Structure formats: structure tokens, C-alpha cells
Amino acid sequence: MNSTFFRFSSITKKIWMAFLGLFLMIFLVVHLGINLCLLRNDGGAWFSAAAHFMGTNYIVKVFEIGLFAGFIFHVFLGIILQVQNWMARPVRYMVSNKTDTPFLSKYMIYTGGIVLIFLILHFINFYFIKLGWVFNPNMTPDGEPDFYHIAKQLFVIPAYSIIYILLFIVLGFHLNQAFQAAWQTLGINHPQYTTCIRRFGTFYAIVVPLGFIIIPFYFLLIR
Amino acid sequence: MDLTLKIWRQKDAKSAGKFVTYPLKNISPNCSFLEMLDILNEQLIQKTEEPVVFDHDCREGICGMCSLYINGRPHGPDDAVTACQLHMRKFSNGDTIVIEPWRARPFPVIKDLMVDRSAFDKIIQEGGYISVNTGGAAEANNILVGRENSELAMDAAACIGCGACVAACKNASAMLFVSAKVSQFALLPQGQVEAKQRVKKMVRMMDELGFGNCTNTYACEAECPKLISRSNIARMNREFMCAKVI
Numbered sequence: 001m002n003s004t005f006f007r008f009s010s011i012t013k014k015i016w017m018a019f020l021g022l023f024l025m026i027f028l029v030v031h032l033g034i035n036l037c038l039l040r041n042d043g044g045a046w047f048s049a050a051a052h053f054m055g056t057n058y059i060v061k062v063f064e065i066g067l068f069a070g071f072i073f074h075v076f077l078g079i080i081l082q083v084q085n086w087m088a089r090p091v092r093y094m095v096s097n098k099t100d101t102p103f104l105s106k107y108m109i110y111t112g113g114i115v116l117i118f119l120i121l122h123f124i125n126f127y128f129i130k131l132g133w134v135f136n137p138n139m140t141p142d143g144e145p146d147f148y149h150i151a152k153q154l155f156v157i158p159a160y161s162i163i164y165i166l167l168f169i170v171l172g173f174h175l176n177q178a179f180q181a182a183w184q185t186l187g188i189n190h191p192q193y194t195t196c197i198r199r200f201g202t203f204y205a206i207v208v209p210l211g212f213i214i215i216p217f218y219f220l221l222i223r
Numbered sequence: 224m225d226l227t228l229k230i231w232r233q234k235d236a237k238s239a240g241k242f243v244t245y246p247l248k249n250i251s252p253n254c255s256f257l258e259m260l261d262i263l264n265e266q267l268i269q270k271t272e273e274p275v276v277f278d279h280d281c282r283e284g285i286c287g288m289c290s291l292y293i294n295g296r297p298h299g300p301d302d303a304v305t306a307c308q309l310h311m312r313k314f315s316n317g318d319t320i321v322i323e324p325w326r327a328r329p330f331p332v333i334k335d336l337m338v339d340r341s342a343f344d345k346i347i348q349e350g351g352y353i354s355v356n357t358g359g360a361a362e363a364n365n366i367l368v369g370r371e372n373s374e375l376a377m378d379a380a381a382c383i384g385c386g387a388c389v390a391a392c393k394n395a396s397a398m399l400f401v402s403a404k405v406s407q408f409a410l411l412p413q414g415q416v417e418a419k420q421r422v423k424k425m426v427r428m429m430d431e432l433g434f435g436n437c438t439n440t441y442a443c444e445a446e447c448p449k450l451i452s453r454s455n456i457a458r459m460n461r462e463f464m465c466a467k468v469i
């Protein structure tokens with residue numbers, strides 16, 4: 001209980017978690033924009049150009065460090081908070097709780113955990129290749145990793161595509177709860193805005209995962 | 224009504240407890256939940272058995288002593304009432320009713336259904352008050368309070384400290400209680416003087432006592448007999464952030 005992270009107050013940890021989560025949500029839109037380039041029938045020209053920009057631009061690189069740290073801290077804080085929460089009730093109830101709470105709000109650690117498994121898979125397939133940590137036979141003539149072909153090769157494997165689709169559905173559930181929760185945590189709760197925030201969160205949680213899901217569908221069924 | 228009760232029995236804080244089943248016959252639907260337990264206890268006493276210990280005092284929903292986790296819900300199946308305001312007409316003939324004490328590490332069981340909620344007192348002692356020097360009472364209208372804030376402060380002050388929010392929360396978090404106590408002062412000019420210290424110290428004590436962290440499931444708000452709003456939690460987070468940063 002005496003490690004530094006345990007000593008940060010519960011609210012401090014929550015506020016960081018919320019900031020980082022919202023930051024990740026902004027990043028996800030950027031990522032979606034790049035991925036949607038895969039849908040262009042241009043042999044990957046747009047997608048590769050975007051990947052090249054993201055791989056070489058210095059401002060992007062600074063953000064990338066922040067993003068990677070953000071992911072790690074979000075997950076790390078989520079796990080610490082959850083462990084403390086389990087410890088706060090050593091004797092459980094016999095009758096499980098019947099209180100009416102928002103859908104899946106009690107299962108954030110599980111939806112988050114599933115997203116984490118996906119992220120690790122994703123890092124092995126793409127990000128670590130970029131960093132040169134994982135061997136990759138697909139190279140462009142300029143000696144950069146050819147992410148267009150890597151992506152294409154993965155998406156035509158039905159099992160990969162199905163897992164990809166399911167995981168984005170789970171991420172949608174995580175984010176539907178998370179978006180409004182983050183504003184509540186950051187102290188923004190007002191009758192005038194709360195409904196709007198909730199609706200936007202649900203909109204985001206449907207539209208952004210759906211955008212990602214279209215891509216494997218396209219490669220599996222149309223191409 | 225004929226009922227089957229499954230009640231948590233525990234001799235004292237150190238002993239292991241267990242559920243004991245008691246059949247109970249001929250209960251009027253107009254009986255209150257605690258009266259129903261009184262009837263059970265009279266029958267137990269007549270059989271020279273130990274009566275079931277449970278907390279209660281005012282029996283009209285204002286003191287916050289009653290604390291029963293009934294069929295998976297703090298204060299039972301009715302909304303916005305305490306266990307003492309719950310009536311047996313909310314149940315049906317032949318029902319099995321499981322009664323458990325509040326479960327949270329900072330609320331240890333003292334005996335049967337009675338838990339020690341002095342953790343809440345410790346949080347209050349950290350700043351859930353305003354310091355006023357004694358002497359002649361000042362003219363109340365010297366400090367003007369806006370209508371909206373006075374209403375919000377009054378709503379927050381409605382918290383009776385029962386602990387149902389902790390009992391309902393999957394994380395045994397006390398955020399709703401602490402935020403109600405922080406808000407009732409933060410909203411009023413008289414509370415400003417000690418505002419920063421108050422929120423920091425009360426949150427620190429809440430964490431030290433081992434209450435869980437909020438994960439925004441809002442079970443607290445759903446079970447609070449006094450309908451304390453989760454907007455108080457947002458207010459406390461704001462207060463806390465400002466107190467730390469500014």
C-alpha cells in the first residue's frame with residue numbers, strides 16, 4: 001500500500017485516467033481517418049502516404065511518445081484502481097447487487113482488459129514493426145515497412161477479421177460508458193450539458209468502432 | 224403473509240458468521256420492515272434464542288441508523304426510502320428475503336446485521352463542519368446567499384450518513400457521502416474559508432480508511448434514500464482539483 005501510486009489520492013488517479021482516456025479518444029479518430037484510406041482503390045497510395053507521414057513527422061513523433069505513455073498509464077491506473085476496489089470489500093454479498101446501473105458500467109475493467117489484449121496484438125503486428133522490434137518481410141522500395149500489404153494480408157484471414165470486429169464492438173461498450181464518465185470525473189456535470197455529453201459519447205462509441213469495422217468487411221467480402 | 228427469512232448471524236466482530244433461515248408466518252402487509260424484524264425477535268426471545276441485532280433509531284427515515292441489505296439492495300426493493308420506511312407490501316406471500324449487513328472493509332460487522340460506521344465520523348472530523356467563534360449570533364442576512372446555491376446546499380445537506388451508497392457501490396466507494404458533505408459547505412459563503420483544506424483532508428481520510436474508488440457506475444445515486452445527486456461528486460472533484468492546483 002505504500003508504493004507511490006497507491007499514495008496518490010483516489011481522485012487524482014481518476015482525473016489522470018479521465019484525461020488520458022479522452023486523449024486516447026482523440027487519437028482514435030485520427031487513427032480511424034488513416035485506416036479509412038485503406039478503402040481507396042489506389043493500391044495503398046493514400047494509406048502508405050499517411051503511414052509515411054506518421055512515421056517520419058517530428059511533431060507526430062512527440063505525440064506518439066505521449067500516446068504510448070498515455071496508454072500505459074491509463075491501463076496501469078485502471079488496474080490499480082480496480083485492485084483497490086476489490087480490496088475495499090473483502091466479504092462479498094450473498095445476493096449479488098440488484099441496483100439499476102447503466103449498461104456495462106460495472107464491467108469497465110473487463111471491456112478495458114479485452115481492448116488491452118487487442119492492443120498487444122496490434123502492437124506486435126504494426127507498431128513494433130515500425131520500431132523495428134519485430135521482424136517484417138514486407139518492405140516498400142524505400143526501405144519502410146509496407147503497412148498496406150501487412151494490413152491486407154491480415155484482413156483476408158477470416159479469424160483475424162472476426163476478432164478485430166468483435167474487439168471494436170467491445171471498445172464501443174468501453175467508450176460508451178467512458179466518455180460521459182470522464183466528464184463527470186473532471187467535474188463537468190450540469191443539467192444543461194449532461195444529456196448532450198451522454199449522447200455524444202454514444203454517438204462516438206457507435207460511429208468510430210463502426211468505421212474501423214467496415215475495413216475488415218471490405219477486405220473479406222468486397223475485395 | 225408467510226415469509227422465509229435468511230439472515231446473516233454473527234456473534235461478534237471476531238467470530239465467523241453464517242446465514243440462518245427463519246420461517247415467519249402471518250405478517251401484515253402494512254407492517255414496516257423493521258416491525259417485521261421486531262416480530263421475529265419477539266418469537267426468538269420466547270424461544271430463549273438470541274434476537275437478531277440490527278441498527279435503528281428514528282424509524283422515520285431521518286437518522287440514518289437503519290442499514291439492511293435486503294435481497295441485493297441497500298434499504299430494500301423500494302426507491303428513495305430507508306429500510307425503516309419500507310413496508311412489507313413491497314413483498315409477496317411466500318417470498319424468501321435475504322438480509323445482509325452493509326459490506327465494506329471500513330464498515331466491519333459488530334454483530335449480526337449491525338456494522339460499525341464510525342469511519343464516516345472520522346471523515347466528518349477532518350472538516351465536515353465550519354469553525355465559528357462563539358459569541359453573539361450575527362445577523363443572518365449580513366451574508367447573502369443566492370437562492371439556487373442555498374437550495375443545492377440544502378439538497379446536499381439532506382444526506383443522513385446511512386452508508387447505503389457505500390453498500391450499493393461495487394467498489395464500496397464513499398464518494399457520494401463525502402461529496403454531499405463537501406458540497407453543502409462549498410456552496411455557501413460560510414464554507415469558503417476552510418474549503419480547500421476541507422476537501423483535501425476529507426478525501427485523504429476517505430482513502431486512508433480503505434473505501435474504494437469511484438468508477439462512475441452511479442449505484443450510489445440510485446440507492447440513496449435522500450436522492451443525493453452524483454453532481455455532488457463532480458463538484459467535489461472540481462473542488463479537489465482546484466484545491467490541489469490553485
Ligand code: HEM
Nearest residue numbers: 018021022024025078108109112113116178181182185438
Ligand atoms: C483505445 C483505448 C481506450 C480508450 C480510448 C479508453 C478510454 C477511457 C475513458 C475516457 C475512460 C473514462 C475515465 C473515467 O471514468 O474517469 C475509461 C475508463 C476506464 N478504462 Fe479505458 N480506454 C481505453 C483502453 C483501456 C484499456 C486497454 C484498459 C485496460 C485495463 C482500460 C481500462 C479502463 C477502466 C478500468 C476504466 C474505468 C475507470 C473509471 O471509470 O474510473 N481502458 N477509459
Ligand code: SF4
Nearest residue numbers: 382383385386388447
Ligand atoms: S449519500 Fe445517501 S446513501 Fe450515502 S450516506 Fe448520504 S443519505 Fe446515505
Ligand code: FES
Nearest residue numbers: 280282287289307
Ligand atoms: S431508523 Fe432512522 S432512518 Fe431508519
